Amino acid sequence: MENIRNQIKKFFLRILNIPFAFLMHAIDLIMWPIQKIIGVRNMPYIFLLPNLIFFGLFVIIPLGANFFFSLSSGDELLFAERELPTTKQYDQLFDCESYLNPNTCTEDFFWRGVYNTIFFVVFQVGLMIFFSVLTAVILNKKIIGRGFFRSVFFFPVLLSPVVVGLIWQWILLKNGAFNAIIESYGGDKVSFLTDPSWAMASVIFVSIWAHMGFYTLIVLAGLQAIPPNLYEAAEMDGTSRERIFFRITLPLLMPNLLVVFILASIKGVQTFDEIYVLTGGGPGTSTSLIVQYIFTTGFASSGSVQNFGLAAAASMVLGVVLLFLTLMQLYFSRNKESKHQEI
Amino acid sequence: MNIKFIFKAISVALISLSLTLISAVSFAATDVRIMWYGDGDKENVPIAAQIDEFNAANPDINVILDIVPYDAIMNTLPIQLAAGEGPDIARVTDLGGLNKYYADITPYVADPSYYEKSFGPFLNWYRKSGDTTSIHGFHSTMTVTGPYVNKTLFEQAGVDLLGPGATWEEWAAVSIEVAEKTGTPIPMAWDRSGHRVSGPAISMGAKYFDSNGDPKLVDDGLKAMTQMLYDWHQAGTMSKDLWGSVSGSKYHAPNDWWNAAEVVFMMSGSWQIGRFANEVGDDFDWWAVPAPCGPAACTGMPGGNALLAFNANPAVGKVMDYLSSKEQLSSFIGQVLAIPGHLDLQVDYQTDDPNAKHALNTFAGAVPTIDQVAFDLQAHVDNRIMFNAIISRLGQAIVGEMTMEEAWERMDEDVEKQLKEKYGG
DSSP states (O other): OHHHHHHHHHHHHHHHHHHHHHHHHHHHHHHHHHHHHHOGGGHHHHHHHHHHHHHIIIIIHHHHHHHHHHTOBSSOSSGGGSBOSOOHHHHHHTOBSOTTOGGGBTTHHHHHHHHHHHHHHHHHHHHHHHHHHHHHHHHTSOOTTHHHHHHHHHGGGGSOHHHHHHHHHHHHSTTSHHHHHHHHTTOOOOOTTTSHHHHHHHHHHHHHHHHHHHHHHHHHHHHHTSOHHHHHHHHHTTOOHHHHIIIIIHHHHHHHHHHHHHHHHHHHHTOOHHHHHHTTTOSTTTTOOHHHHHHHHHTOOTTSOOOHHHHHHHHHHHHHHHHHHHHHHHHHHHHHHHHHHHO | OOHHHHHHHHHHHHHHHHHHHHHHHHHSOEEEEEEEOOSSHHHHHHHHHHHHHHHHHOTTEEEEEEEOOHHIIIIIHHHHHHTTOOOSEEEESOTTTTGGGOOOOGGGSSOHHHHHHHHHHHHHHHSOTTOOSOOOEEEEEEEEEEEEEEHHHHHHHTOOOOOTTOBHHHHHHHHHHHHHHHTOSEEEEEOBOHHHHHHHHHHTTOOOBOTTSOBOOOSHHHHHHHHHHHHHHHHTSBOHHHHTTSOTTOOBOOHHHHHTTOEEEEEEEGGGHHHHHHHTTTSSOEEEOOOOBOSSOOOOOEEEEEEEESSOSHHHHHHHHHHHSHHHHHHHHHHHTOBOSSTTOOOOOOOOOHHHHHHHHHHHHHGGGOOHHHHHHHHOTTHHHHHHHHHHHHHHHHTTSSOHHHHHHHHHHHHHHHHHHHHOO
16 A cells, blocks of 8 residues: 555656656756856856846946936936936035034934934934833743743734834824823823924834834844853852853843844845835924835926936935945954854 | 649748737737826726727727826936837826826827817916927916815804914814814815915915026915924824825825814815715714915815827827817716816716715815916926925925025025026026
């Protein structure tokens, strides 16, 4: 009986194999002459070629085009119709009497975006790390429904930023769910999204809610990698909980926290969609970040001149910031790898 | 069967296949793509029905109606056009701003004089400077900006509605009075739009252009109106929740507050009639009132949307002829409850709503009172640049990011900067 079953299995596997075999033979027909010409040692480049073509088409060429746009002016989209080359866009972006006061800058919206982005990233990343560690430490303990809570904290990460924005808009609007609760307890309505002093706090809170699950997972992985015997030894020595946390847990979590810090910073600088849905960058420009400036200047001018050059110049500046953060991440992660190898 | 026979058979098969394909291509219907934004089903259903009817009667043309959000018309369409893409026809509100992309359909319409007779003054809004003959499309609906009041709240408060000639200050005062007496949270709400601000600003004496006809945004008239709006926001006459809820020049309308009867006086325009008729229903009585006055005029802004062609060919001409015909326009306008852009159109409005009927009469009656500056501004190719500068800077001043003095300075700088980018210099 077992034998018959194996025979049938083999038969179906052979049938299933036919199209693959046919495909492989067809590929072989193409690859064989290429290998003959360029040699076996150079074949990896051929296998990398499809990926490189896509990377070039969708990353390198747009990056180059963006750079050239930033060195051109006019409201035309096609290069042939634009004034080129000019540093006008960069001059305009950096034309400020005082960089500390956006009102003195020609492109005050850009500088407001810069300061809002810095404020947003500092508080969002700082609080995100704090709450991620706190949540991960709790979720690492043997609590009832641990699996359930881990899923619950991770769930918002799966949501689209637009959905996140719409959900929280519904909750935080003046006539929203949260204000209804406040009113039912006799309180006054709060303009969470339309009062400049509340709006930034609200978007930071929503952003932390939406992304914390991902970073909690990284911290949790770090916590689980800490050898339990260290805790056992500390307990035997009668070390207090606080001391264990600050002397064992936190130092050993540092590599993970560094990754969280850099990833969250990159993500924070790039934030756009959930804030755009939630507040539209308002009130005034109080929640308008750099990416929104780029989007509005280049693509959403509502009938004003679509200044592709200025938007491209601003995105180049943003690119430099992101490049710096990415290099930091690479440096630290390599550092971490080499330390592991030394161990 | 020899090899020659096989070759012959294959050749015959290939020739037959080619002929079939060629004939299929020759007789395939010509596609005409329309990018359309509508104010909900109220506008989308009638236009879709008209397109279906056209397609059924013209098998050689296949009209494809792409219903898109208004933002797509304002932000996506210009980029598509700049990239050499875009639809054959689109429903547009930035009438002059896109004029470099419009196609002249004069050779392809059945009777060019019909367009001149029926849409004469509006055709110049689409044309480039110096062009007096091209036909690019037609006005789908005309609009006039102006205020609405919640009549029920006035009645409950025992306050009389003001008549023609009442000033903005007087309207603000009675709106506050009604709000206080009825416990309504928002005395006054305006669409967040530079276009909406411009009619009242012209009433206060704003000229928008210098003696050479070039844009010159900030003057005493504009300062007076924007200062008034700023003061109303600080005093609570207008809620910061509406204009403060977005940034830049983003449009935002207070319809949700209005529909919930939380607003006494709403500054918007004639395009809201059909929407109010549907959404407010019997909840309360709403009336359109004449444009309040300033020292210079009592005017709203004209406007509207037009179906404009970006490709010129016989199929596009035929579609335009069909949609601009008296019969189709009359039917469309009658269903959507709008003011016609056609100069000689009898419309049988399909509504029993007395509020809607009253509003239609009020706005239609306001057309002759529109100030010439308002018409010139609406016809100007760069009017959006001015509208956007007003609303983005005023919005910033209202939430405390700058003073009104700084906002006025910035408005002029924004206009100058944008015009330099557009025209060089």
